[in-house]
Amino acid sequence: MQTIHNINELRAAVKQAKINHPGIRIGFVPTMGFLHKGHASLLEAARRQCDLVILSIFVNPLQFGPNEDFDKYPRNEEGDLAVAKAVGTDIVFLPSVDEMYPQPTKTIITVSQITDRLCGASRPGHFDGVGTIVSKLFNIVQPDAAYFGLKDAQQIAVINQMVNDLNMPVEIVPCPILRESDGLAMSSRNVYLLPEEREQALVLSASLKLAEGLIREQNGEVDVMSLIETLSQTIRQAPLAVIDYVEILAYPSLETVSSLKDTEQIIIALAVKFGKTRLIDNVIIRLK
Amino acid sequence: MQTIHNINELRAAVKQAKINHPGIRIGFVPTMGFLHKGHASLLEAARRQCDLVILSIFVNPLQFGPNEDFDKYPRNEEGDLAVAKAVGTDIVFLPSVDEMYPQPTKTIITVSQITDRLCGASRPGHFDGVGTIVSKLFNIVQPDAAYFGLKDAQQIAVINQMVNDLNMPVEIVPCPILRESDGLAMSSRNVYLLPEEREQALVLSASLKLAEGLIREQNGEVDVMSLIETLSQTIRQAPLAVIDYVEILAYPSLETVSSLKDTEQIIIALAVKFGKTRLIDNVIIRLK
Structure with a gap:
């Protein structure tokens, strides 16, 4: 398992894999880390369906509101790498905030209507942040398929809309919610x-x-x-x-x-x- | 020279070219048609620097304001194909409005600050339309390099900002303004x-x-x-x-x-x- 922090290195690794194995199918699991079994199930689905499995771990400041939990969002790189390795992840991409946003972004992707309700209403700007970072990661990783958990069902709806509207060449694979034995959705x-x-x-x-x-x-x-x-x-x-x-x-x-x-x-x-x-x-x- | 109206056919043609010629460099010239020597110079630059040259002709309703000239924007498909052929274009992509927007788009790409002045101020929403269609076309064509004329210098600045902010895997090549012999910029x-x-x-x-x-x-x-x-x-x-x-x-x-x-x-x-x-x-x- 390769661990990469740099965008250009990630691009180079993907390019090399495509040269070594033409027609390779790349599966991508974008996360904010602190991985639990729900994330592991996304990686497992990618592992079953793809030749190269790439996990990204990036707590994206752009999708947190000013009074939200960006600073204290839980982080556990060592534990995450163990989870990733156990399910056979090929590449873990762990960029810094500076690597992803060397300058404050002037470009924002907005999906309207679908974001008017639910978390879009409770967390203004949240889905602009999600759409923008997912688009950035897709452009860096260039996956064939990307895996998202249905716990964030609105997120999947928003990303599907963005992918269709912008003709992004990636298949969005929604995966079922994983729950603790007593029913609590994993988070x-x-x-x-x-x-x-x-x-x-x-x-x-x-x-x-x-x-x-x-x-x-x-x-x-x-x-x-x-x-x-x-x-x-x-x-x-x-x-x-x-x-x-x-x-x-x-x-x-x-x-x-x-x-x-x-x-x-x-x-x-x-x-x-x-x-x-x-x-x-x-x-x-x-x-x- | 191939003429393609359909997104899936265009994707298939590009994919086939990549299989037939691994490592091929794809040059892309997005236009609204009614091609003049300025456009031809973009195609020529792409021809010099790339292996496969793709021209798109699409008058994009999203970048026209309600009182602007979308309906009467000049069109001349036959003339355009002759220009494209003369400079050695490989593929001309001519999608319909329904092909590019089967549903009204809910997803908009906005570049702030750079769009506050000049045409961005005079034509509200114009650059949202430009950013969104260029992003769609990039996702469909997946070019290595895209060629734009410096007459629309703000457009190039906006697209460069978008490409950098969103990590789009494409090089933007600005090309000089072409002028009539008396100095009028070609348009x-x-x-x-x-x-x-x-x-x-x-x-x-x-x-x-x-x-x-x-x-x-x-x-x-x-x-x-x-x-x-x-x-x-x-x-x-x-x-x-x-x-x-x-x-x-x-x-x-x-x-x-x-x-x-x-x-x-x-x-x-x-x-x-x-x-x-x-x-x-x-x-x-x-x-x-």
């Missing part, structure tokens, strides 16, 4: 949770399961507004939970749905704060 | 000019030449504001000329310069309307 931010918060955070996955069950039982004949109300009430039963949003939207367009009847696929998406830690979770349900 | 829009307008339009190149002469004579010890005033007065001597802007800025940053002494390179840039036709011209002067 690098789970490490922030105090024991009591960690316990109450189960309300996210539990309420999603409840909502999915109600929709399945009633064959989609559920009133959207009252389902959101049921979800919110369930979450509020955890005394430490402070709801950021509870939404049911069409997926991947993230447009409002008034009735589930005419909708092909929906997402039930939650963002809930426990103390200083903001957690997200979701379930995507195909109705037709 | 597809010159065809709009009525005979009297055409005659008076010479004031653009003439005033630039005058300004450059004054700077050279006085070794850059020229007051910027009075030079702009001299230029404007010269242009106003043409009764049909309506000035859009006359500016002297640092190039390529396009930042304001108060004195020429501390500036490495400047651009003197003009936009002037004659009747309904808006013409631009410029000269870039290295001072150090």
Whole structure:
């Protein structure tokens, strides 16, 4: 496994691999590090489907708001490299902030509409930062396929829209959410949770399961507004939970749905704060 | 010479060329068609420096304002193909608007600061349209080098900034302005000019030449504001000329310069309307 910090070296390594193995398929897993089993599952998917697997670890300042957790975002390079090696990663790209942004960027990629709701509404500018860094990384790595976890379902929708709109030559592969045995969606931010918060955070996955069950039982004949109300009430039963949003939207367009009847696929998406830690979770349900 | 209208066919042709000739250098000339000798000089430069030369002809609606000349922008496919063939172009890519924008794009690339002045100020949204289409075309063609004319000097500055900020794997090659024998900068829009307008339009190149002469004579010890005033007065001597802007800025940053002494390179840039036709011209002067 090669570890590369420099853009030109990464480009050279990819070029060399293409010369040595013409027609090679390159799989790319962009992350912010502090890898957990969810990330490992993305690398495993890339390993199964591609010849060369490249992982990037970069905590991207551009996608954090001024009052967000950029400085204290958890980092663990040694642990990350062990995870990467265990699943057979070929190259780990670990650029510094100066390497990625030698000057403050004047160029921003904005995806409209899809970013109006959910985390886009709660975190203004967040998806501009995501689109811009993902585009930069794609241009550096030039992968055939890139792997993203569905926990950030809006992120996948935004990136898919960007890739289609800009004709980027890369296939976006969405991968299922990985959960702890008690249901909590895996996240690098789970490490922030105090024991009591960690316990109450189960309300996210539990309420999603409840909502999915109600929709399945009633064959989609559920009133959207009252389902959101049921979800919110369930979450509020955890005394430490402070709801950021509870939404049911069409997926991947993230447009409002008034009735589930005419909708092909929906997402039930939650963002809930426990103390200083903001957690997200979701379930995507195909109705037709 | 191959003529291709479809994105997937273009991708396949490029892929095949890369398989047949590994390590091939691809030169790309994106245009809006109605080709003149200026465009031909870009194709010739690409022909000299690259193995495969691809020309695109696409009048991009996204870079035209609502009151601009998108609908009547001059088109001449037959003439364009003759020009392309004469200079040894390998592939001409002629996509339709539906092919490039099957849905209205939700993704926009914005370059800030560099777009605040000159045509960016006169044509709001113009450079968002330019950045977005150029990025799309780069992602489709995946060229090693792309050729742009310096008549659109701000466009080159914007594209260079975008390419650097987003780490696009393409070299931008700026090419000199081509002029008619009387000095008028070549432009597809010159065809709009009525005979009297055409005659008076010479004031653009003439005033630039005058300004450059004054700077050279006085070794850059020229007051910027009075030079702009001299230029404007010269242009106003043409009764049909309506000035859009006359500016002297640092190039390529396009930042304001108060004195020429501390500036490495400047651009003197003009936009002037004659009747309904808006013409631009410029000269870039290295001072150090």
